Amino acid sequence: MRLYLHESFGFGPVRRGSYIHAVLFWVVLLLVPCVSFAQQLDEQTVLKLVSEIDHAISQRDASGFARFLSDKLTVIANVRASGQAQTLTMNKSSYIESLRQGWAVATGYEYKRTNIKITLSGPAKAIVTATVSETVTTQGQTIRGTSTETVVIELVAGKPMITSVVANVQM
Numbered sequence: 001m002r003l004y005l006h007e008s009f010g011f012g013p014v015r016r017g018s019y020i021h022a023v024l025f026w027v028v029l030l031l032v033p034c035v036s037f038a039q040q041l042d043e044q045t046v047l048k049l050v051s052e053i054d055h056a057i058s059q060r061d062a063s064g065f066a067r068f069l070s071d072k073l074t075v076i077a078n079v080r081a082s083g084q085a086q087t088l089t090m091n092k093s094s095y096i097e098s099l100r101q102g103w104a105v106a107t108g109y110e111y112k113r114t115n116i117k118i119t120l121s122g123p124a125k126a127i128v129t130a131t132v133s134e135t136v137t138t139q140g141q142t143i144r145g146t147s148t149e150t151v152v153i154e155l156v157a158g159k160p161m162i163t164s165v166v167a168n169v170q171m
Contacts, residue, residue, distance in 0.1 A: 115131045
């Protein structure tokens, strides 16, 4: 094979088919740090995710919210209302369906997350605690609730996803 005398990204003379290999080498070399960075959670990544989640919820966008939820999601809601206590357990599909149904009949909906605390548990897991206040108006009746939520965010196939929600709700 003949060698071509042009230089390819500082590699010196390369064989005709090696030019592609040199380009691929540099692409991989430049992308590896980005991929590695995406493979761990940090506080900034978690805060950005929480902000995007809150936006989807505020917009009553169940599909937009669902994209942040792991397929293996577990939701446990411990609800106290009028002196009664009830525990609800849901998976991703039942959780999203209940949100869709509730938002469909609500004529008003307000949502706010405060007191956010993030605890990183290794490079692939974060625990977010917060106070969530919601006000829903349906058929002229307004219902207010406040909950203390513990949300687990884990990297699933390199993407931060909610894998668990435990909410203690007061209505």
